[in-house]
Each structure stands twice: as C-alpha cells, then as structure tokens.
Amino acid sequence: MNMTGSLPLLILHALSRGASYGYAIAKQIKASSSDVLDFQEGTLYPTLHKLEKDGLVEAYTTLTNGRQRLYYRLTEAGERALEAERAAWMTYARAVNAVLGEAK
Amino acid sequence: MTSPEAAAFEQWLAEATRGLPQPLAKDVRTELEAHFEDAVEDYLTAGRSPAAARTAALADLGDAETVRHMLHKVHLSRDERLIAWITWLVPRLWQHRAVIATALFGLLALSVVVADHRHWIAYRGHPDPLTPLAFGFVLLSLLLERRLTTWSYPAAGYLLSGIWPWLFFEGFERLGGPFWDIVAPLVLPGATFLIWGISGLRTLRRTAGRRGMAIAWLLVGLLLATKLATTAVQLRDGALVFSLSALSATEIRVNAPWVLYLIVMSLAPVAIGLRAAQRDGLAAVLIPMGCQYAFFVGIADPTYHLTFYDAWQPSRTLHTVEALVTYLPALMTFLIAPLWMLRTPSRQGRTTASLVPSGTTLILTHILSAIGLAHTHQAYTAATWLSSGLESLLYLLPILLAIVLYNRFGQDEAILAHSVDNTAPALADPNRNVTART
Numbered sequence: 001m002n003m004t005g006s007l008p009l010l011i012l013h014a015l016s017r018g019a020s021y022g023y024a025i026a027k028q029i030k031a032s033s034s035d036v037l038d039f040q041e042g043t044l045y046p047t048l049h050k051l052e053k054d055g056l057v058e059a060y061t062t063l064t065n066g067r068q069r070l071y072y073r074l075t076e077a078g079e080r081a082l083e084a085e086r087a088a089w090m091t092y093a094r095a096v097n098a099v100l101g102e103a104k
Numbered sequence: 105m106t107s108p109e110a111a112a113f114e115q116w117l118a119e120a121t122r123g124l125p126q127p128l129a130k131d132v133r134t135e136l137e138a139h140f141e142d143a144v145e146d147y148l149t150a151g152r153s154p155a156a157a158r159t160a161a162l163a164d165l166g167d168a169e170t171v172r173h174m175l176h177k178v179h180l181s182r183d184e185r186l187i188a189w190i191t192w193l194v195p196r197l198w199q200h201r202a203v204i205a206t207a208l209f210g211l212l213a214l215s216v217v218v219a220d221h222r223h224w225i226a227y228r229g230h231p232d233p234l235t236p237l238a239f240g241f242v243l244l245s246l247l248l249e250r251r252l253t254t255w256s257y258p259a260a261g262y263l264l265s266g267i268w269p270w271l272f273f274e275g276f277e278r279l280g281g282p283f284w285d286i287v288a289p290l291v292l293p294g295a296t297f298l299i300w301g302i303s304g305l306r307t308l309r310r311t312a313g314r315r316g317m318a319i320a321w322l323l324v325g326l327l328l329a330t331k332l333a334t335t336a337v338q339l340r341d342g343a344l345v346f347s348l349s350a351l352s353a354t355e356i357r358v359n360a361p362w363v364l365y366l367i368v369m370s371l372a373p374v375a376i377g378l379r380a381a382q383r384d385g386l387a388a389v390l391i392p393m394g395c396q397y398a399f400f401v402g403i404a405d406p407t408y409h410l411t412f413y414d415a416w417q418p419s420r421t422l423h424t425v426e427a428l429v430t431y432l433p434a435l436m437t438f439l440i441a442p443l444w445m446l447r448t449p450s451r452q453g454r455t456t457a458s459l460v461p462s463g464t465t466l467i468l469t470h471i472l473s474a475i476g477l478a479h480t481h482q483a484y485t486a487a488t489w490l491s492s493g494l495e496s497l498l499y500l501l502p503i504l505l506a507i508v509l510y511n512r513f514g515q516d517e518a519i520l521a522h523s524v525d526n527t528a529p530a531l532a533d534p535n536r537n538v539t540a541r542t
Contacts, residue, residue: 022135023142040166041143042120045135046174053178070135 007039007047009089012074012082015057019073022048048072056081109158113140119168120175123188128179140165203446205255209241210439213262214431238262258442410476425476429469436461436468 014025014032025048026041051057056078061070074082117136121129140161147157165171176185197204216234238259245256252260410429414422444457474489 021138023139026139027146040164040170041139042136042165042168042171043174045132045139046171046178049175050178067138068134069138070131 006089007043008051009082009085010037011044011047011051012056012078012085015072015074016079016082019060019071021069021071025072051078107155107158109155109162113158113162116162116165116168120171122172123185123192124175124179132175136165202253202255203443205241205253206258206442206446207439209237209255209258210442212237213258213438214434234262258438262438410473413477422476425472429472429476432472433465433469436465 010029011025014020014028017028020028022044023041026039026044029037029039048057048059052059052072054077055075057072058075059070059072061068063069117133120136121132124132143161143164144154144157147160148154152160176188180188213234216237241259242252242256242263245251245253410422410426414426441457441461444461448457470489
C-alpha cells in the first residue's frame with residue numbers, strides 16, 4: 001500500500017512504544033499492519049534523520065549483542081507532534097470513511 | 105572473492121551515499137549495513153539460501169537513488185545539492201562523451217544547416233558557421249585526448265566534404281592572393297595524396313601476401329574506373345553521354361584536379377580503414393565517409409540544382425523542397441547514423457547503421473530534388489534518374505568496400521595488435537571497445 005507522507009507518523013508511533021533502531025522499526029510497522037503497509041526500507045533512514053533534525057527524535061548509540069547500534073527515541077516535542085499528527089490523521093480518516101460510507 | 109549479491113549491495117550503498125560529506129556518508133553506511141545484515145539474518149533464519157537472503161534484503165531496501173535524493177534533501181543545503189549533482193554529472197558526461205559530442209555536433213550542424221541553407225549550402229566555398237564549429241570539434245578532440253577521437257568523426261567528415269569546392273571553385277577564388285593561389289592547387293591536394301599514399305602503403309605492408317587483400321585492391325581499382333567513367337558522364341540534349349572521349353584537352357585538364365581529388369577521397373578512407381578499425385571499430389571509418397559522401401552528394405548537389413532554379417524561377421514548392429533536401433540528409437548524416445553506430449552492439453548493426461542512413465539520404469534527396477524540379481521545365485528525365493542513381497550507388501561503394509575489408513581483415517590477429525570487441529557499443533567509450541589480445 002502506498003504510504004507516501006505517512007511514514008513519519010508511523011515511525012513516531014513505533015518509537016512511542018520505546019526506543020528502537022531502523023530495522024526493528026521497519027519490522028514493527030510491517031508486522032503491526034499485517035504486512036499491508038509496505039515501504040522501501042532504505043527510505044526509513046532519511047525520514048528518521050529528518051525527524052532528528054526537527055527535534056522530534058534523538059539518536060544515541062548503544063552496544064547490543066556485541067554490535068554497535070544507532071537507537072532512536074522520542075523527544076517531548078516528538079510526543080506532542082505524534083499526538084497532533086495522530087489527531088489530524090484520525091480526523092482525516094473519519095472524513096474519508098464518512099464519504100465512502102455515504103457512497104454505499 | 106566478493107559475491108555478486110555483496111557487490112550489488114556495495115553498489116547500492118555507494119549510490120545511496122554518493123555526494124554526502126565523508127563523515128556523514130560513513131555514519132549512514134554503518135546504519136544501512138547494520139540494517140542489511142539484520143535483514144539477511146532474518147531471511148536465513150526463515151530458510152533462504154545466503155544468496156537469496158542477500159538478494160531479498162537488498163530488494164527490501166528499495167531504490168538507492170530515492171534514498172540518496174531524500175538524504176540530500178535532509179542533510180544538504182540547496183548549494184551543496186547542486187555541487188553534489190555537478191560532481192556526479194561531470195564524470196558521467198565524460199564517460200559518455202562519444203555519444204554526447206556526436207549528438208551535440210549533430211544538433212548544431214542541423215540547426216546551422218536549416219537556418220541558413222539557401223545562402224551557403226550549395227557553395228561550400230562560402231565562409232559558413234559550421235566550418236569553424238567542425239574545426240573546433242576536431243581541435244577539442246586533439247587537445248583533450250591527443251588524437252582524432254571517434255566523436256570528432258562527423259566533424260572531420262564535414263570538413264572533408266568541404267575541401268574540394270574550396271580548392272577548385274569560386275569559393276576559393278574569393279579568398280584571393282598569391283598564397284591561396286599556391287596553397288589551393290598544390291599544398292592541400294598534395295597533403296591529401298601523401299596521407300593516402302602513406303596509409304595505403306602501411307595497409308599493403310601489413311597485409312602482404314594475402315589473397316584477400318589483392319582482391320580488395322582489385323575492387324578498389326574497379327571503383328576507381330567506375331568513378332572516372334561516371335564522373336565523365338554528362339547529360340547532353342536530354343541524353344546520357346559517356347563524354348570522356350568527347351572532352352577536349354582543356355576540359356580534361358580543368359576537370360582533372362577535382363576528379364583526382366574525388367578518387368583519393370573515395371580511396372583514402374578505405375586505405376586508412378584497417379588502421380582506424382584497430383582502434384575504434386568500423387565506425388571510425390564509416391562515420392566520416394558517410395558524412396562526407398552524404399553531405400556532398402546528398403545535400404550539396406541536389407540543393408545546388410534546386411537553388412539554381414529557385415533563383416531563376418522563385419517558387420514556394422522549390423523552396424520547401426530545398427529545405428527538405430537540406431534538412432533530411434543533414435539529420436541522417438550528422439545525427440542518426442553516428443548515434444546509431446555509437447549505440448549498436450553488433451557488427452551487423454554497425455554495418456546497417458552505416459549503410460541505411462547514407463543510402464536513404466542519397467536516394468531520398470534525389471527523389472525530393474526530382475519532385476521539386478518537376479515544378480520547373482527542368483523536370484527529371486529517365487536519363488537524369490539513371491545518372492543520379494549511378495552516382496548514389498557509386499558513393500555507397502566505398503562504404504561497402506570498407507565493410508568488406510573490415511570484416512575480412514579487421515579481426516585478423518596477424519594484422520592487428522588489438523581486436524575490436526563487437527559485443528560492446530561501438531563508440532560508447534573510445535577506450536572500452538578495444539581489448540588487448542593476450
């Protein structure tokens with residue numbers, strides 16, 4: 001399914017459950033949507049970097065299983081942005097559903 | 105040894121991080137490598153083979169160019185993106201310089217030809233904008249690569265086509281002065297004969313004792329005789345006359361220089377053909393030949409006739425046909441044939457690319473010319489058609505002969521120190537299609 005524009009929201013939501021790294025975030029998004037939401041995994045990183053630049057997430061390195069990983073976690077600004085984005089998305093989804101329901 | 109999948113991932117990484125500042129590129133690479141390794145592990149756990157796991161993990165990453173584009177947007181300013189784009193573009197332009205330079209010259213030639221065809225195309229002795237342009241391309245080739253590169257061949261062909269009227273006709277005379285009086289009839293034809301002689305001798309020495317070569321030179325002789333005979337064919341009172349015997353001593357003396365010049369110009373590419381083919385393939389010979397012949401016979405001659413009658417009896421039809429007769433062969437000669445030859449991967453393809461546009465050019469211009477002249481009292485007669493047809497065929501013969509020679513000797517190990525790789529596009533990279541025999 002085309003996810004243009006919604007990837008930042010999905011990433012913020014994935015990180016709201018706790019700090020994570022790129023591959024795990026990608027897996028989580030795909031698994032949560034039963035593989036309906038698919039995307040080019042490489043694009044996850046520029047999106048994460050953009051969120052970091054905007055101050056919505058912060059990155060830190062940690063050693064996991066002997067491998068150094070770059071983890072990301074939500075900042076307070078990120079939490080606020082997630083709430084705002086989630087509310088906007090719900091409003092949008094309700095509006096689209098209403099139109100589609102009306103069409104039936 | 106690196107597996108193909110690992111190499112593909114390396115390539116993907118290089119593409120995705122290209123143009124990023126070094127420290128950032130390193131960080132991004134580390135992050136993407138970790139992602140890739142995690143994905144491969146998961147696919148291996150799921151029962152895939154190592155190769156299949158790497159292939160699938162790479163496919164999941166998606167398009168490297170999209171990733172690069174997004175990374176640039178996040179990390180680079182507009183100016184930095186522009187610099188990254190230029191540093192990416194320049195080496196690629198250089199890599200494809202053969203095609204780009206050929207197309208560029210072709211387009212410039214077309215625009216010049218179309219813009220100003222009425223005033224100079226039939227009289228190449230006039231200073232025209234394309235001559236300095238062609239000189240520029242040849243000079244650039246010599247300066248940049250210290251040799252006449254394949255991408256300069258259309259320009260070289262154009263210059264060749266412009267030499268003869270410059271030498272023997274009014275265009276030259278307009279230059280005036282004792283210097284040009286000597287240079288035109290002596291130095292330039294002398295130099296041409298010298299080049300032909302040296303290259304011919306070299307070719308003969310390299311092919312000494314070979315029966316095929318002897319047959320080839322017999323063909324050359326046949327061509328020469330045909331050329332002499334048909335050059336002497338003239339139309340008198342609507343009939344074809346083989347007028348060599350009818351010419352006076354003065355007429356023979358007057359016509360001799362340029363007839364000889366035409367003969368040399370027909371044979372020179374054949375003589376140098378084998379040597380040029382060693383380096384750049386058959387296209388090296390055929391592109392300038394095609395340009396020279398198609399321009400000379402395909403554009404200059406028919407346009408001359410049309411312009412002559414148009415000046416005498418101005419007509420919209422004649423003018424339109426003039427434009428077509430100028431534009432279409434120029435398109436074929438300067439753009440379609442060279443680019444076709446540059447891009448075609450097979451020997452057969454190159455042969456077709458050399459013959460079809462040239463042949464089409466020659467036939468097309470005569471047909472168009474006939475259509476145009478049908479609107480004047482100078483309509484084509486059967487004899488004119490025959491004469492034009494012979495002339496066209498004649499100009500295709502050297503091209504055909506060069507192909508025969510190349511196919512017979514071009515791949516001969518005893519003759520050539522290098523072979524031409526016929527699986528690669530002929531001229532995409534002048535150095536790439538030549539592989540040393542070991």
